[in-house]
Amino acid sequence: MLGYAGRILYLDLTTGKSYVEKLNEETAKKYIGGIGLGMHLYLTKSKKGIDPFCPENPLVLSVGPLTATVFPTGGNGHAFISKSPATGGVGESVSHGTFGTELKRAGYDAVVITGKAEKPIYLLIDDDSVELRDASKLWGRSPSEVEDAIKEEVGDFYVRVAAIGVAGEKLTKIACIINDKTRAAGRTGLGAVMGSKNLKAIAVRGTNDVTIAKPEEFFSMVKEFHERMKGPAAQKYRTTGSTENLTIQNNLSCVPTRNYNNSHFESAENISSTIINQHYVAKIIGCNSCAMRCEHQAIIKDGPYKNTMTRIEYDNLWAFGPNCGVDKLNFIIKAAERCNYYGLDAQSTGGIISFIMDCYEKNILTKENLDGIDAHFGNASAMLALIEKIGKREGIGTTFADGVKIAATKIGNKTEQLAQHIKGLEVTGYDLRCLKTTALGCAVSFRGADHNRSGAATIDLRGKVDRLKAEPGRGKIIKELEDQYNLIDSLIICKNAKGTFYKEYEEMTKLYNATTGLNITQQELELAGERIQTLAKLINTREGLTRKDDTLPWKVMNQPITDDGPSKGAVVTKNELDLMLDDYYQARGYDKQGIPTTAKLETLGLTEHLTIITKKEA
Amino acid sequence: MAKLHERKFVSADPEKCVGCQICEYACSYGKERAFNPIKSRIRVMRENQINNLAVTCRFCETPSCVAACPRGALSQTINGNIILEKENCTGCGWCIEACDYGAMMLHPETKTVYSCDLCKFRSDGPQCVKWCPEEALTVVTSDVLAQKARLSAIKKLFQTPGETRNQQTKET
Numbered sequence: 001m002l003g004y005a006g007r008i009l010y011l012d013l014t015t016g017k018s019y020v021e022k023l024n025e026e027t028a029k030k031y032i033g034g035i036g037l038g039m040h041l042y043l044t045k046s047k048k049g050i051d052p053f054c055p056e057n058p059l060v061l062s063v064g065p066l067t068a069t070v071f072p073t074g075g076n077g078h079a080f081i082s083k084s085p086a087t088g089g090v091g092e093s094v095s096h097g098t099f100g101t102e103l104k105r106a107g108y109d110a111v112v113i114t115g116k117a118e119k120p121i122y123l124l125i126d127d128d129s130v131e132l133r134d135a136s137k138l139w140g141r142s143p144s145e146v147e148d149a150i151k152e153e154v155g156d157f158y159v160r161v162a163a164i165g166v167a168g169e170k171l172t173k174i175a176c177i178i179n180d181k182t183r184a185a186g187r188t189g190l191g192a193v194m195g196s197k198n199l200k201a202i203a204v205r206g207t208n209d210v211t212i213a214k215p216e217e218f219f220s221m222v223k224e225f226h227e228r229m230k231g232p233a234a235q236k237y238r239t240t241g242s243t244e245n246l247t248i249q250n251n252l253s254c255v256p257t258r259n260y261n262n263s264h265f266e267s268a269e270n271i272s273s274t275i276i277n278q279h280y281v282a283k284i285i286g287c288n289s290c291a292m293r294c295e296h297q298a299i300i301k302d303g304p305y306k307n308t309m310t311r312i313e314y315d316n317l318w319a320f321g322p323n324c325g326v327d328k329l330n331f332i333i334k335a336a337e338r339c340n341y342y343g344l345d346a347q348s349t350g351g352i353i354s355f356i357m358d359c360y361e362k363n364i365l366t367k368e369n370l371d372g373i374d375a376h377f378g379n380a381s382a383m384l385a386l387i388e389k390i391g392k393r394e395g396i397g398t399t400f401a402d403g404v405k406i407a408a409t410k411i412g413n414k415t416e417q418l419a420q421h422i423k424g425l426e427v428t429g430y431d432l433r434c435l436k437t438t439a440l441g442c443a444v445s446f447r448g449a450d451h452n453r454s455g456a457a458t459i460d461l462r463g464k465v466d467r468l469k470a471e472p473g474r475g476k477i478i479k480e481l482e483d484q485y486n487l488i489d490s491l492i493i494c495k496n497a498k499g500t501f502y503k504e505y506e507e508m509t510k511l512y513n514a515t516t517g518l519n520i521t522q523q524e525l526e527l528a529g530e531r532i533q534t535l536a537k538l539i540n541t542r543e544g545l546t547r548k549d550d551t552l553p554w555k556v557m558n559q560p561i562t563d564d565g566p567s568k569g570a571v572v573t574k575n576e577l578d579l580m581l582d583d584y585y586q587a588r589g590y591d592k593q594g595i596p597t598t599a600k601l602e603t604l605g606l607t608e609h610l611t612i613i614t615k616k617e618a
Numbered sequence: 619m620a621k622l623h624e625r626k627f628v629s630a631d632p633e634k635c636v637g638c639q640i641c642e643y644a645c646s647y648g649k650e651r652a653f654n655p656i657k658s659r660i661r662v663m664r665e666n667q668i669n670n671l672a673v674t675c676r677f678c679e680t681p682s683c684v685a686a687c688p689r690g691a692l693s694q695t696i697n698g699n700i701i702l703e704k705e706n707c708t709g710c711g712w713c714i715e716a717c718d719y720g721a722m723m724l725h726p727e728t729k730t731v732y733s734c735d736l737c738k739f740r741s742d743g744p745q746c747v748k749w750c751p752e753e754a755l756t757v758v759t760s761d762v763l764a765q766k767a768r769l770s771a772i773k774k775l776f777q778t779p780g781e782t783r784n785q786q787t788k789e790t
Contacts, residue, residue, distance in 0.1 A: 068653055069643070069653050070640055070643035070644065070647065070653060070749070072640075072751070075643070075653075098639070105654065157663075158655070181667060182667055207654070207656050207726060208654070209650075209652035209653065209654045209657075210652065210653040210654065211651065211652050211653070212653075215647075215651070222749075226749075226751050229751065230751070282668050283636075283667070283668040283670075284636065285636045285637050285664075285667060285668065285670060286636035286637060286638035286752075287638065288638060288639045289638060289639065289640055289643060290638050290640075291638070291640065291751035292751075293636040293638060293751075293752070295667075297667045297668050299668070309666075309667060309668070311667075
């Protein structure tokens with residue numbers, strides 16, 4: 001079982017005690033690693049219905065079998081898994097960089113953290129040594145500052161750090177966990193779970209060897225993938241970056257603009273990837289082991305925000321650009337940097353601000369309600385002012401910081417119709433009205449509105465299907481994509497590198513076997529992808545999520561696209577959604593309510609969790 | 619006898635290096651059949667997000683590591699290679715302290731020091747250079763580096779006014 005460290009660390013922050021358990025081969029093969037292993041550990045170690053912020057709620061950190069090897073993009077990932085305070089269902093978020101590599105070399109495939117420290121602490125894992133250190137001086141500081149301070153204190157530059165910002169400390173439900181200064185396990189609010197445990201940061205140093213089973217096969221794959229990553233499959237990420245999506249999608253009217261009031265951003269050319277690259281990107285850097293390096297580091301060269309540095313990609317560009325009607329890059333980059341500073345999920349933060357702006361323009365909220373902020377769409381200064389409020393959870397920030405779903409409940413006045421979220425998680429930069437496969441993918445996504453659970457936008461945008469049509473067959477497409485994405489997040493390969501896999505299952509199987517020597521079959525790996533999906537579904541089912549939660553935001557179903565162009569009139573009707581859901585549940589082997597059947601659990605070897613569904617049936 | 623400036627070493631181009639650490643993995647695997655940066659002869663530093671550079675032995679003309687060793691365990695060959703007589707090394711680390719590049723390291727298992735040897739026993743040369751996806755690493759001599767510097771300085775001198783002229787034409 002090479003590739004794996006073969007050990008799981010259990011840590012109770014209340015008592016400060018920790019112990020190590022072996023990762024057995026069967027569990028490794030069944031759940032692979034990353035989110036698969038993490039969700040398995042979560043489900044078996046947590047109790048039904050617990051408050052995400054209670055000490056008993058486990059926070060799981062995991063890496064994959066490829067982590068800390070040289071396989072390009074496979075070597076650098078880690079995942080956080082817990083119950084999401086934003087959705088009440090399973091929360092998971094993967095991040096890359098270098099953090100995960102140290103954890104693997106320290107000798108762990110996963111860390112399960114429970115309990116709550118009496119006062120702020122940080123966890124220092126140094127191979128076999130597990131230490132809780134005082135973090136009172138780090139409280140209130142940004143993840144980047146915390147990383148520097150810990151390196152200084154430990155006296156080791158190669159210590160890697162994942163930390164929360166002020167948002168996580170204040171239990172803000174859109175708080176993320178930032179590692180390597182600019183990388184985030186962004187979605188589902190897991191930073192707040194860390195905060196609830198008084199755990200400011202996790203610092204790791206590992207010095208053990210990581211070895212692989214079949215070096216010849218492994219290195220021939222590395223060589224092949226290095227070549228592919230120089231080719232067309234990775235060209236966008238290597239050159240212009242994902243910000244290029246803006247132009248592509250804008251031409252098709254697929255860019256949610258001003259909180260879904262439009263699907264085309266008229267000022268898109270002011271914030272295009274060409275301008276970003278010409279005027280802002282100082283360097284494109286790479287994660288550990290990556291041969292396609294895509295991390296576009298932008299620096300503001302002059303003006304009041306001079307020397308602001310942050311990573312810019314389509315997701316944060318969209319969140320603070322078209323989504324808020326802002327076309328000033330200085331402000332968008334500053335906004336992204338502020339999110340890293342406070343430890344906020346940039347996408348959800350953008351979602352909240354566009355929601356506030358929408359309410360403001362519809363006169364539901366006034367300047368008086370908003371601490372004097374003139375929250376018109378396009379008001380870039382207002383956008384930054386709102387981030388400060390949300391980040392510090394001050395003033396009106398307290399009303400909005402937990403996401404649009406909760407904010408709409410507080411405000412009332414039918415604002416739920418303006419709240420663009422699924423299961424409590426804010427939407428991302430793909431207009432679901434005119435990308436209907438993506439709409440299904442987001443509706444059924446176990447972590448809420450997120451294109452990254454199936455990546456169906458690629459299918460829609462490339463015209464592999466009629467993106468404006470909801471028809472039988474989309475369920476199967478989403479099922480297959482989800483299974484692949486589950487494996488990507490469990491082996492932990494970067495999603496940006498998905499295109500470099502020409503035969504996904506075949507190549508992933510080969511890679512897994514060359515690394516681990518476990519010699520599983522392609523069918524077994526495919527089944528693992530499906531198993532991980534159903535595992536997540538079981539967590540959600542246990543926590544009370546049902547078919548009614550597999551839905552779409554009000555505007556997606558009730559407010560057709562008005563912009564002239566190729567998407568005009570598009571909307572997802574209730575009938576269309578139902579049709580696609582039925583189709584999807586059938587493809588998954590779930591019942592009409594979206595609950596996995598007993599037969600399905602038997603096929604997937606998940607019968608240990610049978611009570612979750614039998615209780616539902618009774 | 620080789621001329622001194624023909625001594626070769628691995629140099630990283632700061633413009634091209636993205637901090638991916640593939641060189642560390644290639645080195646440690648090539649040398650020790652394991653992925654482990656602390657066993658790599660080349661190390662990557664990310665000072666901040668945009669300042670990344672791989673650093674390894676420069677095969678100095680007057681190597682301070684050799685001079686620092688009080689036990690005479692280190693010597694330099696005529697080709698520039700730093701040679702360690704393991705039995706004389708106590709792992710005291712004075713050479714590590716003496717090296718301005720952090721190119722000397724203490725091996726976690728043998729407890730003796732080690733540094734880059736340009737993979738001299740391998741037919742396909744330094745593994746870090748072979749695997750660097752950015753082509754940021756090259757085997758150079760100081761003379762080659764100087765040549766490159768001259769060339770880029772001259773390019774800059776002659777091309778910049780030209781570019782400015784072109785831009786002005788476009789604007790009018």
